[in-house]
Amino acid sequence: xxxxxxxxxxxxxxxxxxxxxxxxxxxxxxxxxxxxxxxxxxxxxxxxxxxxxxxxxxxxxxxxxxxxxxxxxxxxxxxxxxxxxxxxxxxxxxxxxxxxxxxxxxxxxxxxxxxxxxxxxxxxxxxxxxxxxxxxxxxxxxxxxxxxxxxxxxxxxxxxxxxxxxxxxxxxxxxxxxxxxxxxxxxxxxxxxxxxxxxxxxxxxxxxxxxxxxxxxxxxxxxxxxxxxxxxxxxxxxxxxxxxxxxxxxxxxxxxxxxxxxxxxxxxxxxxxxxxxxxxxxxxxxxxxxxxxxxxxxx
Amino acid sequence: xxxxxxxxxxxxxxxxxxxxxxxxxxxxxxxxxxxxxxxxxxxxxxxxxxxxxxxxxxxxxxxxxxxxxxxxxxxxxxxxxxxxxxxxxxxxxxxxxxxxxxxxxxxxxxxxxxxxxxxxxxxxxxxxxxxxxxxxxxxxxxxxxxxxxxxxxxxxxxxxxxxxxxxxxxxxxxxxxxxxxxxxxxxxxxxxxxxxxxxxxxxxxxxxxxxxxxxxxxxxxxxxx
Numbered sequence: 001x002x003x004x005x006x007x008x009x010x011x012x013x014x015x016x017x018x019x020x021x022x023x024x025x026x027x028x029x030x031x032x033x034x035x036x037x038x039x040x041x042x043x044x045x046x047x048x049x050x051x052x053x054x055x056x057x058x059x060x061x062x063x064x065x066x067x068x069x070x071x072x073x074x075x076x077x078x079x080x081x082x083x084x085x086x087x088x089x090x091x092x093x094x095x096x097x098x099x100x101x102x103x104x105x106x107x108x109x110x111x112x113x114x115x116x117x118x119x120x121x122x123x124x125x126x127x128x129x130x131x132x133x134x135x136x137x138x139x140x141x142x143x144x145x146x147x148x149x150x151x152x153x154x155x156x157x158x159x160x161x162x163x164x165x166x167x168x169x170x171x172x173x174x175x176x177x178x179x180x181x182x183x184x185x186x187x188x189x190x191x192x193x194x195x196x197x198x199x200x201x202x203x204x205x206x207x208x209x210x211x212x213x214x215x216x217x218x219x220x221x222x223x224x225x226x227x228x229x230x231x232x233x234x235x236x237x238x239x240x241x242x243x244x245x246x247x248x249x250x251x252x253x254x255x256x257x258x259x260x261x262x263x264x265x266x267x268x269x270x271x272x273x274x275x276x277x278x279x280x281x282x283x284x285x286x287x288x289x290x291x292x293x294x295x296x297x298x299x
Numbered sequence: 300x301x302x303x304x305x306x307x308x309x310x311x312x313x314x315x316x317x318x319x320x321x322x323x324x325x326x327x328x329x330x331x332x333x334x335x336x337x338x339x340x341x342x343x344x345x346x347x348x349x350x351x352x353x354x355x356x357x358x359x360x361x362x363x364x365x366x367x368x369x370x371x372x373x374x375x376x377x378x379x380x381x382x383x384x385x386x387x388x389x390x391x392x393x394x395x396x397x398x399x400x401x402x403x404x405x406x407x408x409x410x411x412x413x414x415x416x417x418x419x420x421x422x423x424x425x426x427x428x429x430x431x432x433x434x435x436x437x438x439x440x441x442x443x444x445x446x447x448x449x450x451x452x453x454x455x456x457x458x459x460x461x462x463x464x465x466x467x468x469x470x471x472x473x474x475x476x477x478x479x480x481x482x483x484x485x486x487x488x489x490x491x492x493x494x495x496x497x498x499x500x501x502x503x504x505x506x507x508x509x510x511x512x513x514x515x516x517x518x519x520x521x522x523x524x
Contacts, residue, residue, distance in 0.1 A: 010336045012330070018328030022321070024477070029302050 200281045203273045219263035229290030230257045242268035305469040317442030324480035327429045331487040348376040381411035397517045398473045402501040404513050408506045419495045430485035437477020444470025
């Protein structure tokens with residue numbers, strides 16, 4: 001219990017100390033931290049007071065001094081009057097002089113005005129002349145420009161015409177060349193096709209017997225059947241594997257037909273030419289299977 | 300342009316950062332003072348108790364004196380009170396051999412010591428946290444303020460140093476406050492953790508010494524019986 005009270009007391013005291021420290025720092029900062037407004041220390045000048053100088057004086061001296069002062073004052077007054085009179089005279093004179101000066105000035109101004117008017121007139125005349133000249137020049141220049149433009153236009157037209165002609169000619173030549181190239185290509189394609197067809201025919205006459213032979217080797221003769229033949233249609237992959245084999249012209253005997261189909265499936269892969277273009281012609285072939293005669297292809 | 304106008308002109312976030320830092324500073328100073336008194340008390344009570352303990356008085360008297368005080372015993376005294384109470388309990392019982400007695404006393408003292416250590420170490424983590432994070436908080440406020448002042452600089456037609464400088468200054472106040480909060484906290488943390496460690500080692504030494512006394516006593520008792 002007592003320990004807890006002491007703890008609370010200590011904590012409170014600590015908090016108070018902490019706050020005091022922060023306030024102190026803040027106050028310090030507020031005092032020392034002042035930007036911008038530089039404090040101007042006004043150096044107040046002390047009013048200078050002259051000490052009073054005093055001296056002891058006697059009565060007679062005082063009287064004498066007074067007399068002297070009085071005399072001086074009278075003198076002063078007289079002098080002032082005189083000065084005033086003189087000043088008046090001077091003022092009058094000055095005024096006269098001023099008047100004269102003003103008259104002179106007026107006269108001069110009049111003269112100047114007349115001169116100005118003259119000068120202005122002359123200037124206007126000059127400006128008019130200059131304007132006239134400028135207009136004439138402008139006209140001349142415009143004419144020149146027009147002529148030049150005309151010439152340029154004509155030259156341009158000429159050039160354009162020439163260009164168009166040239167273009168036309170080029171176009172014609174190009175078309176001609178194209179036509180010829182097309183012709184040539186056509187001819188070449190035809191020749192190619194012919195060549196391919198020949199090659200295909202050639203391959204056919206070479207490969208069909210081989211295929212038939214292979215099928216024959218894989219063929220097991222159903223017992224008691226002789227002198228039959230069947231037309232079959234075989235579909236192949238590019239590699240020669242048999243996809244399907246079907247009798248399209250039956251021999252009349254289903255056993256024989258089935259044996260032929262089995263033989264073809266067994267003979268997979270069939271030998272076919274590897275040349276791609278010819279190979280394509282061998283993807284779907286038909287031939288006649290006749291084991292007794294030599295094979296007659298009918299593709 | 301005084302400090303107060305600078306703070307008042309700062310953006311809301313920066314003001315918030317400043318407020319957080321001010322609070323952290325006040326709390327850490329409170330803890331600095333509180334810890335100072337607590338450590339001073341602990342040192343004084345350890346000195347008092349050890350003086351009394353090694354002056355060669357009767358341990359029973361010592362026990363009744365310290366356990367009967369108005370305040371709960373703290374520091375070394377509380378370790379002694381816990382150990383001696385356990386010793387008395389075990390010594391009254393029959394069939395308690397020496398090893399059991401030493402173990403029991405040691406355990407009781409260890410419990411008391413860990414409680415003492417815990418009270419000594421309270422608030423120290425807070426000081427460490429303030430010391431390590433408040434510069435970053437201040438820096439965050441500064442960066443934010445400078446970002447704002449640069450943004451307004453980008454909008455302004457004519458960029459003069461006079462148009463950025465106040466913003467940067469008011470932003471830098473946040474860093475200054477962060478450092479102001481952090482530096483005392485770090486110093487106090489280092490100082491107090493050192494004191495606390497020394498006190499803990501003192502407690503450990505005392506408990507070892509007391510344990511050896513208990514060991515010797517029980518050995519004599521065993522021999523006598």
